[in-house]
Amino acid sequence: MADWEPVFRALLASRGGALRSYAYLLTGDATTASDLVQEALTRVFSRRRIGADVNELEAYVRRAMLNQYIDSRRRLKRWNATRHLLVDVPHHDDDQLAVADEVRQALAALSPKQRACVVLRYYEDLTITEIADELDCAEGTVKRHLADARTKLATQLGVTEESTQ
Structure with missing residues (x-):
């Protein structure tokens, strides 16, 4: 077992529901919220230096989720402004x-x-x-x-x- 796995499991067991709720409030969609949580966890745990404190990790994951949400909204806004040039948008x-x-x-x-x-x-x-x-x-x-x-x-x-x- 990798050295980060016990901390990862502890974070998900104790705070996984709260992270999903936070992501849902940001995105407004359960599927997108799940993707946001997964991507944030991947980003956080792909770093080589991970602490063992679950509260610090949760804060770090929440920050990663917030940054990723804001960035994705910017990309979506840019895409919506230019996609009409490529395809017909159904109303x-x-x-x-x-x-x-x-x-x-x-x-x-x-x-x-x-x-x-x-x-x-x-x-x-x-x-x-x-x-x-x-x-x-x-x-x-x-x-x-x-x-x-x-x-x-x-x-x-x-x-x-x-x-x-």
Whole structure:
């Protein structure tokens, strides 16, 4: 057995569900979330120096997932901007979606940074300062992303200020 396997097994046994939940909140799709977790674990455990502390490893895997999610969204945005030059894009009518799908769509409408800020703030329960450190940006930038995200989500979901009080 390789020297990293016991740590890998311990991480998956104790925190695997939390990692999958985190990935699902970022991506909004179970299959994509599983791929994100797998890719992050591959990246983290392919490094030669791996610590034995499960909490540190989990934080490292979460950071790898967040970076990979943001990078993949940038690539997808670039692809969507140019793919019409290569193929016909079919248009689908999404009017029959349920309320849960409306929330997923609203989250999908956020920019990668906005969605990351929302997940880190409301799922991870991080402070503005911690989010700024995690995303390597200014606190004001995090506040702007959160404010823009809340406005966009409220508009998309038809939430009024009276209904939140």
